[in-house]
Structure formats: structure tokens, C-alpha cells
Amino acid sequence: MFICDVCGNDESVMELVAEVFEVDGRRVFVEQIPAQVCAQCGEIVFSRETAEKIRRMLHGEAEPTGVVSLELFTFV
Numbered sequence: 862m863f864i865c866d867v868c869g870n871d872e873s874v875m876e877l878v879a880e881v882f883e884v885d886g887r888r889v890f891v892e893q894i895p896a897q898v899c900a901q902c903g904e905i906v907f908s909r910e911t912a913e914k915i916r917r918m919l920h921g922e923a924e925p926t927g928v929v930s931l932e933l934f935t936f937v
């Protein structure tokens with residue numbers, strides 16, 4: 862059962878999310894990741910299987926499907 866680490870809420874929705882990960886100092890963007898998203902605060906939680914699959918993808922089992930350029934903002 863889902864319990865949000867941030868707000869303790871127990872309601873979540875399944876969504877496909879996009880996240881930036883850091884791999885060996887490189888930032889990569891992964892989209893269409895199935896995740897449980899807290900219905901209250903929006904905290905994103907990946908299942909252990911999903912997190913493991915992402916880790917394997919990013920460490921050489923998958924080729925990137927594209928390259929994106931991102932606008933960067935630095936909080937000042």
C-alpha cells in the first residue's frame with residue numbers, strides 16, 4: 862500500500878512521468894516512466910522494479926531514443 866514519504870497521505874494515482882537522472886556526471890532525461898504519484902503533494906514514487914529497470918537502462922542496456930535540449934534556470 863502507498864504511503865507518501867513527504868506528507869503521509871495514502872492516496873496515489875498511477876501516472877507516466879518524466880525525470881532527470883544523473884549518471885556518471887551526465888544528466889539524462891527519461892520519459893514515460895510509470896510511477897505512483899501522491900494525490901495530495903505530487904511526490905513521485907517508483908516501484909523497486911521500475912527503479913531497477915531505469916538503472917539498468919542508464920548503465921548501458923539501452924540506447925537513448927533521442928536528444929533534447931533544455932532551458933536551464935539557476936535559482937538565485
Ligand SMILES: [Zn+2]
Binds near residue numbers: 866867900904
Ligand atoms: Zn504526499
